[in-house]
Amino acid sequence: MSEQQSAPEQLAAGKSQGGAGATYKVLLFEFENFQGIKAEFTAECKDVTEKGMEKVGSVIVESGPWVGYDRHDLTGEQFILEKGEYPRWDTWTNSQSSYSLLSLRPLKVDSADHKLHLYENPGFAGRKMEIVDDDVPSLWGHGFQDRVASVKALNGTWVGYMYPGYRGRQFIFEQGEFKHWNDWEAPEPLIQSVRRVRDMQWHKRGCFISPDPPSSSREHTGADRYW
Secondary structure (H helix, E strand, O other): OOOOOOHHHHHHHHOOOOOOOOOOEEEEEEEHHHEEEEEEEOOOEOOHHHHOOOOOOEEEEEEOOEEEEEEOOOEEEEEEEOOEEEOOHHHOOOOOOOOOOOEEEEOOOOOOOOEEEEEEEOOOEEEEEEEEOOOEOOOHHHOOOOEOOEEEEEEOEEEEEEEOOOEEEEEEEOOEEEOOHHHHOOOOOEOOEEEEEOOOOOOOOOOOOOOOOOOOOOOOOOEEEEO
């Protein structure tokens, strides 16, 4: 996906299959703790109810990552699903606003490198923060703010969260330009933490590990710059 694509082109391209040579497999279960009806997916599905799944209570991602949605047709609130087990709904989201998972697709991860630009205003205007090969649990803690109205994902795939510590509603940023918060289907220009999405091709664990509680001396391996 190139940076020159418009938002509609970008969303359409992002909802296709993952990168060349990538393999994807996810198991959905009707009830919590991997019980009830089971359905296996290796490609996008715009309506899991068509596969006999009236509801989704737990998930196992055998290879991924994937992004799930709380509505049909790959729309609505987004949930990042990386390699691992999710025994109940609150293990893949803590936004408390949605309990449904009705569609999903493979998430393209085509680079080991990560670079993200966050902008204060729409159209890539105002104050800017650059994040390179790092996860940021608090934009405020890194000298920025919580207002993010446009984004450029220059390398890699990212997920932003409404609240610090990777909490709240999630927003997926695949490589490309997002000129307005409507482009990532956010209700307002609010992001307070961001992290990289990595899979087995680039990261041996293939999944996100919850960070340790913040300490007074956090080792910072990436590069943050502000304008």
